[in-house]
Amino acid sequence: DAGITQSPRHKVTETGTPVTLRCHQTENHRYMYWYRQDPGHGLRLIHYSYGVKDTDKGEVSDGYSVSRSKTEDFLLTLESATSSQTSVYFCAISPREPDTQYFGPGTRLTVL
């Protein structure tokens, strides 16, 4: 299995608070991705990174920002959480393009 961890695994927060989710990999893979999973929508891409400090937007990027200062870490930040951001968040990694993406265990976020 790919070495991917996500923290925290569960979080409950209140509307308007900032939240940061962390994805950590031990595979030294160049590409990292953040998805959200909601019922009826499958997984949707939020942001992705193609190298340290290189990031770009995905399909549902509004309200989210990301940062990647080291190869192994990809952070997803909700600047001011809203209830619509209640979801399960998955990080994925890939060694090269194009290639299979391998997913982390997910983070369940609840915004009250």
Added chain:
Amino acid sequence: AQKITQTQPGMFVQEKEAVTLDCTYDTSDPSYGLFWYKQPSSGEMIFLIYQGSYDQQNATEGRYSLNFQKARKSANLVISASQLGDSAMYFCAMREGRGAGTASKLTFGTGTRLQVTL
């Protein structure tokens, strides 16, 4: 229009039987890849199988095979000899292009929940 369509919200199959999970896709890109992922009740996403648009043969991985019909734009997952542990949600996904941009992006279907019964 949906890029990935999984028309079966739920399926039942008896243990040891084979089952086919449907997936149709829509793309005008000649270069694309199709993936299947499994999500058990524990929540993790597990990669199962991959088919490239230029691959001549259908992909197989153990009990999993992909029935790729390019003209019909379908990429059905076939699970042979179902086991109780196969009960899970199954997602079809498509990657378009060869990553000519900065990174490929996967588009997922809404999933099919498979229940294997005794």
